[in-house]
Amino acid sequence: MEARETPPGLRTCGPIWTRPCRQGPATCEVVDGLAPTTRPGADVPRGHAQATARPTRVLLGDGGLAAEVLEYGGSVSSAYRAVTGHYLDDARPWQVDVEASSPDLYVLPVTAAVGAPGLRRELVHAWAGTQYTTIIAPSAYVASSASLAGGCIVAPHSVVSSFVRLGRHVVVNPASTIGHGTDIGDYVTISPGVHVAGRCVLGHGVFLGIGAVVSSGVSVGSGTILGAGAVLLTDAEPDSVYLGIPARRVRASEDWLRVI
Numbered sequence: 017m018e019a020r021e022t023p024p025g026l027r028t029c030g031p032i033w034t035r036p037c038r039q040g041p042a043t044c045e046v047v048d049g050l051a052p053t054t055r056p057g058a059d060v061p062r063g064h065a066q067a068t069a070r071p072t073r074v075l076l077g078d079g080g081l082a083a084e085v086l087e088y089g090g091s092v093s094s095a096y097r098a099v100t101g102h103y104l105d106d107a108r109p110w111q112v113d114v115e116a117s118s119p120d121l122y123v124l125p126v127t128a129a130v131g132a133p134g135l136r137r138e139l140v141h142a143w144a145g146t147q148y149t150t151i152i153a154p155s156a157y158v159a160s161s162a163s164l165a166g167g168c169i170v171a172p173h174s175v176v177s178s179f180v181r182l183g184r185h186v187v188v189n190p191a192s193t194i195g196h197g198t199d200i201g202d203y204v205t206i207s208p209g210v211h212v213a214g215r216c217v218l219g220h221g222v223f224l225g226i227g228a229v230v231s232s233g234v235s236v237g238s239g240t241i242l243g244a245g246a247v248l249l250t251d252a253e254p255d256s257v258y259l260g261i262p263a264r265r266v267r268a269s270e271d272w273l274r275v276i
C-alpha cells in the first residue's frame with residue numbers, strides 16, 4: 017500500500033494518526049464532575065504479568081469495536097484492553113481491570129472503544145486516568161477546520177467535514193459522513209453508513225443506528241436513539257427512540273444506551 021503523508025498537525029503512530037485535542041491540551045478531564053481518583057496500592061494489573069511485549073496503548077473495552085480499532089490501527093498485539101471485573105477472562109491475557117489498574121498505565125494513550133454510548137461513559141468514569149487520545153483511521157477524511165475533543169474514534173472511509181465539532185469520546189463508524197458545521201456532543205455513536213447533513217446538532221449520548229440519515233439543520237436531543245435506516249427530517253426530543261421514514265418518536269430510550 018502506498019505510504020500516505022501525515023496531515024499537518026498530526027503525528028504518526030504506526031498506521032494510526034493521533035492528534036491532541038484542538039480545543040485545549042492533549043488531555044481530557046473526566047467528565048460530569050467526576051474528579052480523577054488516585055487508587056491506593058497500585059495493584060499490578062493482570063496484563064502486566066502476562067503480556068510478552070509492553071503494550072503501548074489502552075483501549076477501554078474488549079468487544080467488537082475494540083477489535084476493529086486494533087485491526088485498522090495495526091496494534092492488535094500492543095494494547096491493553098480495560099474491562100469491568102465481570103468481563104475479565106483468563107483466556108484474554110491482554111485485559112486489565114478498569115477499576116484496579118496501576119498508575120503507570122495512565123500515562124499511555126487511552127481510547128474508549130465500546131459502541132454503546134452509556135457503557136462507554138461508564139468505562140470512562142471508572143478509569144482513573146485522564147489522558148485520552150483520538151484515533152483516526154488512515155482512510156478517513158477529517159477536514160482541517162474540524163475540531164475533535166479527546167478520545168474520539170474516526171473509522172475507515174468516514175468523512176468529518178468542514179467546521180464539524182466532535183465532543184469527547186465520539187465514535188464515528190465506517191463509511192459514515194458528517195456534514196459541514198455540525199455540532200456533536202460527548203459520547204455520541206454514529207453507526208456505519210450513517211449520513212448527517214450540514215448544520216445539525218446532536219446532543220450528548222445520541223445513538224444513530226446503522227444507515228440512518230439526519231437531514232440538514234436538524235437537532236437531536238441528548239440520549240436519543242435513531243433506529244437503523246431511519247430518516248430524521250425534523251428535530252427530535254431528548255431520551256427518545258425514533259424509527260422509520262420519516263422518523264417518528266415511538267417511545268422513551270430508557271436504558272437502551274447501555275446495551276445497543
Ligand SMILES: CC(C)(COP(=O)(O)OP(=O)(O)OC[C@H]1O[C@@H](n2cnc3c(N)ncnc32)[C@H](O)[C@@H]1OP(=O)(O)O)[C@@H](O)C(=O)NCCC(=O)NCCS
Nearest residue numbers: 131207208224225226241242243244245246257259260276
Ligand atoms: C431502534 C432499535 C434499538 C429498537 O430495538 P427494539 O426496542 O428491540 O425494537 P424491537 O426489535 O422490539 O421492535 C419493536 C418494533 O419496532 C420495529 N422496529 C425496530 N427497529 C426498527 C427500525 N430500525 N425501523 C423501523 N421499525 C423498527 C419492529 O419491527 C417492531 O415493530 P412491531 O411492534 O410492529 O412488531 C433497533 O431496532 C435498532 O434500530 N437498532 C440499531 C442497531 C444498530 O444500528 N447497530 C449498529 C451497530 S454498529
